[in-house]
Amino acid sequence: MRVLLNFVKGFSATGKTLRMVLLLFVINLLFSMILAFPMYSSLKSSFGQSLVGENMAEGFDYLWWGEFMDSAKGLETTFSPSIIGKGAILNNLENLIQFRFFVLPSVIIILGILYLLLHTFLAGGILSIFMKDTPRFSMKEFFNGAGTYFIRFFLLMLISWVFFFFIGSFLGGQFNRIINNVSKNSLSEVTPFYLGLLFSAIIFFLLLFIQMVFDYGRIKIVLEDSRNVLRSASEAFVFVFKHLGSTLGLYYLIFLVNVVITLIYVLLKGLVPQSAFLTVFIAFLIQQVFIFAIIWLRCWLYSSQMELYRYLK
Amino acid sequence: MKKIMDIWIKEGRLPNKFLVVSFILLSTLGTFLFSADEPLCKQVANYTMNVNLDTEKNIITCTELLSWTNDSETSTDELWFHLYWNAFQNNMSTFLREGTRRGRRVTGFREEDWGYCRVESIKIAQNDFFDEYDLLPTMNFRQPDDDNAFDQTVFSVKLPKPIEPGQTILLNIDFQSRVPRPVSRTGVFKDYYFIAQWFPKIGVFQDGRWNCHQFHASSEFFADYGTYDVQITLPSSFIIGATGEYRENVDNSDGTITHYFLQHSVHDFAWTASPRFLKYEDNFEFAPGKTTEITLLLQPYHENLKERYMNAIKNAIKYCSLWYGDYPYSTATCVDPAYNSRSGGMEYPTFFTGGAYFITRKGISRPEGVTIHEFGHGYFYGLIGSNEFENPWMDEGMNSFLDTEVYYAAYGEPFYSKMYFGIPVTFKNVKIPIESVGISRHRLTSNMDDMQRFSWHFMEGGSYGANSYAKGQLMMLTLKRFMGKELFAKMIKAYSLRNWFKHPCPKDFYNIVSEFAGQDMSWLLDQFIYGSGKLDYAIGNIINQRPRQHKGLFGGKFKEEKKADLKEILYESDVLVRRLGEVKIPVEVLVIFEDGQEIKEKWDGQYRWKKFTYKRPHLINTAIVDPEFKLVLDVNRTNNSMTKKHNKIAPLKWTSTWLLWLQHAFEFFTLFGG
Numbered sequence: 001m002r003v004l005l006n007f008v009k010g011f012s013a014t015g016k017t018l019r020m021v022l023l024l025f026v027i028n029l030l031f032s033m034i035l036a037f038p039m040y041s042s043l044k045s046s047f048g049q050s051l052v053g054e055n056m057a058e059g060f061d062y063l064w065w066g067e068f069m070d071s072a073k074g075l076e077t078t079f080s081p082s083i084i085g086k087g088a089i090l091n092n093l094e095n096l097i098q099f100r101f102f103v104l105p106s107v108i109i110i111l112g113i114l115y116l117l118l119h120t121f122l123a124g125g126i127l128s129i130f131m132k133d134t135p136r137f138s139m140k141e142f143f144n145g146a147g148t149y150f151i152r153f154f155l156l157m158l159i160s161w162v163f164f165f166f167i168g169s170f171l172g173g174q175f176n177r178i179i180n181n182v183s184k185n186s187l188s189e190v191t192p193f194y195l196g197l198l199f200s201a202i203i204f205f206l207l208l209f210i211q212m213v214f215d216y217g218r219i220k221i222v223l224e225d226s227r228n229v230l231r232s233a234s235e236a237f238v239f240v241f242k243h244l245g246s247t248l249g250l251y252y253l254i255f256l257v258n259v260v261i262t263l264i265y266v267l268l269k270g271l272v273p274q275s276a277f278l279t280v281f282i283a284f285l286i287q288q289v290f291i292f293a294i295i296w297l298r299c300w301l302y303s304s305q306m307e308l309y310r311y312l313k
Numbered sequence: 314m315k316k317i318m319d320i321w322i323k324e325g326r327l328p329n330k331f332l333v334v335s336f337i338l339l340s341t342l343g344t345f346l347f348s349a350d351e352p353l354c355k356q357v358a359n360y361t362m363n364v365n366l367d368t369e370k371n372i373i374t375c376t377e378l379l380s381w382t383n384d385s386e387t388s389t390d391e392l393w394f395h396l397y398w399n400a401f402q403n404n405m406s407t408f409l410r411e412g413t414r415r416g417r418r419v420t421g422f423r424e425e426d427w428g429y430c431r432v433e434s435i436k437i438a439q440n441d442f443f444d445e446y447d448l449l450p451t452m453n454f455r456q457p458d459d460d461n462a463f464d465q466t467v468f469s470v471k472l473p474k475p476i477e478p479g480q481t482i483l484l485n486i487d488f489q490s491r492v493p494r495p496v497s498r499t500g501v502f503k504d505y506y507f508i509a510q511w512f513p514k515i516g517v518f519q520d521g522r523w524n525c526h527q528f529h530a531s532s533e534f535f536a537d538y539g540t541y542d543v544q545i546t547l548p549s550s551f552i553i554g555a556t557g558e559y560r561e562n563v564d565n566s567d568g569t570i571t572h573y574f575l576q577h578s579v580h581d582f583a584w585t586a587s588p589r590f591l592k593y594e595d596n597f598e599f600a601p602g603k604t605t606e607i608t609l610l611l612q613p614y615h616e617n618l619k620e621r622y623m624n625a626i627k628n629a630i631k632y633c634s635l636w637y638g639d640y641p642y643s644t645a646t647c648v649d650p651a652y653n654s655r656s657g658g659m660e661y662p663t664f665f666t667g668g669a670y671f672i673t674r675k676g677i678s679r680p681e682g683v684t685i686h687e688f689g690h691g692y693f694y695g696l697i698g699s700n701e702f703e704n705p706w707m708d709e710g711m712n713s714f715l716d717t718e719v720y721y722a723a724y725g726e727p728f729y730s731k732m733y734f735g736i737p738v739t740f741k742n743v744k745i746p747i748e749s750v751g752i753s754r755h756r757l758t759s760n761m762d763d764m765q766r767f768s769w770h771f772m773e774g775g776s777y778g779a780n781s782y783a784k785g786q787l788m789m790l791t792l793k794r795f796m797g798k799e800l801f802a803k804m805i806k807a808y809s810l811r812n813w814f815k816h817p818c819p820k821d822f823y824n825i826v827s828e829f830a831g832q833d834m835s836w837l838l839d840q841f842i843y844g845s846g847k848l849d850y851a852i853g854n855i856i857n858q859r860p861r862q863h864k865g866l867f868g869g870k871f872k873e874e875k876k877a878d879l880k881e882i883l884y885e886s887d888v889l890v891r892r893l894g895e896v897k898i899p900v901e902v903l904v905i906f907e908d909g910q911e912i913k914e915k916w917d918g919q920y921r922w923k924k925f926t927y928k929r930p931h932l933i934n935t936a937i938v939d940p941e942f943k944l945v946l947d948v949n950r951t952n953n954s955m956t957k958k959h960n961k962i963a964p965l966k967w968t969s970t971w972l973l974w975l976q977h978a979f980e981f982f983t984l985f986g987g
Contacts, residue, residue, distance in 0.1 A: 052950075
């Protein structure tokens, strides 16, 4: 019950800070646009004056894509039919769970790290807004909070990386070893497949779990103005384990909303044929609403978790 | 007679004298002991084998009686044999040396994992031409391809006297083999056995020399046709499948069963055994009154794929019969290989392996693609008997063409798919056109080598694959579209039927293409087969110019024409067509004007460029070189067209689609921090 209560409270608090969500969305869009321009230019140049442009406007010209990929460099190598609809989400999910971000072109990795740092900075602003009994977005307070907590959040992030590294490198490595051994001695691909699926689920769960714990670490720093980052992290672990049902319940409730939104997006995206400027624009709008919703969910998670922390404390 | 044999089988190996008598009967009467079927061709190399598999030690013991007829016009005092399994007896064999360089490593092999084939006895049996004679002292390992002294995949024996053209020799060969852990195509994994290239197999004596190459990492096989009369004894729990007709089995009352297979007019014999197989049989009428017995040996975890496999086999038989001649054998056995067995995707006469994943989707070409491909080999490798060592494209290239044609005819265009967490996901709005199959491999590596090379002479594995499979396939499709569908269909069927049981070489292919084309086609085939140049025609540019108004001194008089003076506006337009690659081939150019009028031009494609000029009341809108997409080998199709009104939506649409992926990825990054 208390999970639902804080879930609703968090929803209401996020609803009052739409401008903040909008700001975060714009930052995401602008960051991504940095790379969208070179991609646009590559595609435009590859289509050139060829009739391939017509084919690609109507559908997907697989033959062209083969040619494009055979000479692709850097950013261009990320363009594939699997970025369409559900593929975009599945690509990212698989890259995340299998820690394959580092196979992406360096320009995306660099921008991704910068985006991560920026978000670490912005998280202070988000939480300082939600800290108030009646959250209201003000640019000054937002950036003031961001500046106040950045160093501590940054250190917290470094601590979290130890856990992420453990999951990705050690645990992931061990899991891979087990799968390889089982696979090597198996007469069927079924066992290694299910084992792989199970290990992926475990890694995914652990990644989300660590994120959740460090969310509470950040909340603790903001609410208690704690200066000791290490202590905040360890107390966050204690807090989560003490209230495992509530913290996980809340987290997975919002995760479920995320899944539903993603499914709706995939469904809607598939319904829009993009062969005219108007439909391309409508599809673009649907995409941006989806990204906005994802960012909004992140804020919702923060505000709900803060409400829950307050409630349980 | 059969009863006597059964008793002998129960007692152990068949006595050699019995085998000799059987073979004398076979050779002289030209018929078969237990089959009323007439052979389809001259039976040059006939094998009678009595095989015992010890599943505890993975040892095969076998008595082989070989009857070989010198089918050439030259005598020889030597016999050459393949001993393929010696490629797996140590890491210094040519196969494993080459394989290691190509990334095929053998790691973690225990002593019992290494395989071998050891000839323990080889003797001439008496017949009309020869007396009994022990050949073992003359046995000599040969390395005709690379002088690698460690390689023991070929041996020869010296005959006491030459065998003259038309004469037949009978050999009794006893050998023992250890089944290797699977490295490539053959071996044992747990209780799954796939036994291929496993017995001492005589080479092909042609043009006065032995064509008997060592086993190479990328080479396949070549042998003469004959009859295989094989009895295999195994534990009774095993389900078996093999080349040819399953005649009967005998329960030996000692926990083993002897299975008896017979097939004539084939050039190899392979078999598989496992207690886990699910066995399905179906009598398939592929043409009115023409049937074949299909056997499918399926892994239990692939039970859900039974119908897909069966349909693929039936489609393969149906279309191949239609296009390449009626399938002449009474059986077709498809084996779904066990995971880790490395035996998937291989072909043997009347017997082949598929390959599948337990999760599949409609529109994904697995298991159909590989099943059709491997059955198709039954024509180019099997019936036609191309030399895969020396002319790999004549099997792999032609067969890749066959399998894509059959697949697309039977199933249509497959969807693009990708595996996520081991689950295949299809993208139904992205279809894979037939022209794209293999083009990327061709584009990236085929200019490393000419297509016609011995299989182990290619620069690297990628080049072997690109040239033998992809380029061969694309060349055939290009030829089909260049010659015209109907003419090509007649030509390829004639090529197939005329060359059944013949071992054709590239010259035979040249001859038949030229015959049907009504002209010598070596100008084209030379470029594809003996060349490594690329084919790339492009539209260089389109220039539309307003008509010039006369201005200046004309005949000493000043003239200045005004627009209004032009009675009719005739634009001066050019289309520049370029040949960017080395391959020269006549092409068509389609020019489309703004009013929709179309003009089709022809260009011999010889010089580097050609300009087509027009004076017409309308501007040129679009130009396409090779508008009917005949030249499938063209490495860049994008530059084949140019339009003045190019589409501006496409880059926006796809950048926007890609942008979503990136935005989402950035949000995923935040999991690690803020």
